[in-house]
Amino acid sequence: xxxxxxxxxxxxxxxxxxxxxxxxxxxxxxxxxxxxxxxxxxxxxxxxxxxxxxxxxxxxxxxxxxxxxxxxxxxxxxxxxxxxxxxxxxxxxxxxxxxxxxxxxxxxxxxxxxxxxxxxxxxxxxxxxxxxxxxxxxxxxxxxxxxxxxxxxxxxxxxxxxxxxxxxxxx
Numbered sequence: 001x002x003x004x005x006x007x008x009x010x011x012x013x014x015x016x017x018x019x020x021x022x023x024x025x026x027x028x029x030x031x032x033x034x035x036x037x038x039x040x041x042x043x044x045x046x047x048x049x050x051x052x053x054x055x056x057x058x059x060x061x062x063x064x065x066x067x068x069x070x071x072x073x074x075x076x077x078x079x080x081x082x083x084x085x086x087x088x089x090x091x092x093x094x095x096x097x098x099x100x101x102x103x104x105x106x107x108x109x110x111x112x113x114x115x116x117x118x119x120x121x122x123x124x125x126x127x128x129x130x131x132x133x134x135x136x137x138x139x140x141x142x143x144x145x146x147x148x149x150x151x152x153x154x155x156x157x158x159x160x161x162x163x164x165x166x167x168x169x170x171x
Contacts, residue, residue: 038163042105049105050149050156056101057149060094060142063087085129088139095138098145113137 064087071083092115099110116132118125129135 046105047156047160049101050152052101052104053098053149054153056094056097057142057145060091060097061146064091064094064139064142081126085126088129088135091138091142092135094142098141 067083067087067090071080071085071087074080074083095112099112102110113134115134116128118128120128
């Protein structure tokens with residue numbers, strides 16, 4: 001029970017830091033902004049975007065890699081081209097989801113790179129899907145982003161767990 005006064009004192013200090021500058025109409029300094037950053041809504045939006053990024057990254061990698069794997073094994077039969085094309089378009093959809101996810105943490109819009117339009121018969125469709133560098137850039141992004149999303153998720157979980165554990169020390 002000796003930690004209870006420290007907990008109450010800490011909560012009062014946080015409350016005073018949150019409301020004190022607003023009451024007097026002063027702006028917080030760099031130290032105050034750093035100390036109060038876990039309570040800022042942008043921190044929670046960024047954490048939510050990272051958690052959502054894990055789901056998007058793992059799901060996109062699973063779908064794209066399974067479509068590419070099935071397409072490579074069915075390439076002999078000829079239907080593998082369709083699977084690989086679906087994998088490329090799936091990575092394009094994953095890149096669109098990633099741009100939306102990034103806008104959750106930072107409201108500045110991300111502009112996609114231009115894609116070759118689909119159309120012009122079967123040859124135009126195949127050229128648009130398989131010869132477009134922008135689509136292949138999305139495939140590389142999905143492959144590279146998979147280990148990075150896992151890494152940033154682990155870092156966020158470790159840091160939040162350590163900070164919550166340190167806050168609960170008085171208890």
